[in-house]
Amino acid sequence: MRTSNPFDGGRDDELGAAIREVFTGPAPERFLARMRGALAALPRRQSEWDVLAAWAGPRVLAAAAVIGFMLGLSLWRGWQERMVAPAEAATSVAAAVLEPTPADDAIIYAAMEGR
Amino acid sequence: MTESGLARAAQKGDADAYGRLVMTYAPVARRVAYGVLGNWDEADDVVQDASLAGWQAIERFDPARSFRPWFLRIVQNAALDQLRRRKVRDGDTLDESLPSRQAGPDLVADRSMLRERIDEAMALLPERQRVAVMLFDGEGYSHADIATVLQVPEGTVRSYVFHARRALRKALSVLMEEPAR
Numbered sequence: 124m125r126t127s128n129p130f131d132g133g134r135d136d137e138l139g140a141a142i143r144e145v146f147t148g149p150a151p152e153r154f155l156a157r158m159r160g161a162l163a164a165l166p167r168r169q170s171e172w173d174v175l176a177a178w179a180g181p182r183v184l185a186a187a188a189v190i191g192f193m194l195g196l197s198l199w200r201g202w203q204e205r206m207v208a209p210a211e212a213a214t215s216v217a218a219a220v221l222e223p224t225p226a227d228d229a230i231i232y233a234a235m236e237g238r
Numbered sequence: 239m240t241e242s243g244l245a246r247a248a249q250k251g252d253a254d255a256y257g258r259l260v261m262t263y264a265p266v267a268r269r270v271a272y273g274v275l276g277n278w279d280e281a282d283d284v285v286q287d288a289s290l291a292g293w294q295a296i297e298r299f300d301p302a303r304s305f306r307p308w309f310l311r312i313v314q315n316a317a318l319d320q321l322r323r324r325k326v327r328d329g330d331t332l333d334e335s336l337p338s339r340q341a342g343p344d345l346v347a348d349r350s351m352l353r354e355r356i357d358e359a360m361a362l363l364p365e366r367q368r369v370a371v372m373l374f375d376g377e378g379y380s381h382a383d384i385a386t387v388l389q390v391p392e393g394t395v396r397s398y399v400f401h402a403r404r405a406l407r408k409a410l411s412v413l414m415e416e417p418a419r
């Protein structure tokens with residue numbers, strides 16, 4: 124050992140060499156070959172936008188579907204209102220003809236006066 | 239190409255550049271993982287998983303800094319995660335103040351007595367002390383780099399190295415006092 128003070132800031136080459144020997148694993152070439160293989164087959168890296176898109180995609184689609192439904196419903200109701208409006212006008216004319224009018228009273232009075 | 243150049247290329251999606259960076263530090267990454275786990279097979283798995291995790295996270299790496307402590311920190315965290323999973327699986331508790339493993343089955347029979355003593359003493363150290371002394375004395379890393387890897391203050395790294403050395407020297411002093419066999 125280089126020094127007897129274990130709190131020494133310098134390195135202990137002898138201890139270091141012994142540690143390196145202990146920490147030399149079996150079959151280092153096989154490990155490195157395995158690592159090369161794994162690194163050669165790295166998947167495409169997801170960018171932050173990819174992650175965001177993956178998270179937001181279904182939600183954006185759902186929101187678009189809701190907006191589309193609401194827009195379609197609004198258009199359909201507008202179209203319905205346009206189609207219904209002339210019918211209401213016709214109903215009004217018919218109702219006006221059928222409703223009792225002052226002319227009816229005049230006819231009654233005239234008929235009564237003729238007696 | 240420099241390390242920062244390789245890192246920048248990797249950030250742009252160059253898998254080959256990333257592979258070159260990782261291969262440079264794969265041996266020490268393996269030793270760090272083994273330092274935590276005490277098992278070479280698990281260490282190899284962890285380094286491979288950490289390499290993949292690093293690839294996915296490379297955009298967050300600052301190329302102005304050294305790749306080595308950044309990558310080793312990922313390896314260290316992956317190894318600690320694996321250790322936690324193992325301890326949960328085995329019904330053990332994670333207590334970093336206690337020795338993490340027992341020397342024994344993994345020891346190679348024909349190694350030198352010095353190596354055997356060191357290995358036994360290292361095996362009885364807590365994971366972080368073992369990694370700290372391995373990186374400091376074994377790999378020549380600075381306290382600052384080790385602090386980055388272990389995510390602790392530099393003073394704590396010095397304390398880890400101090401305690402680990404004391405334990406190792408104690409083990410070796412017994413060897414010195416023993417008569418030659």
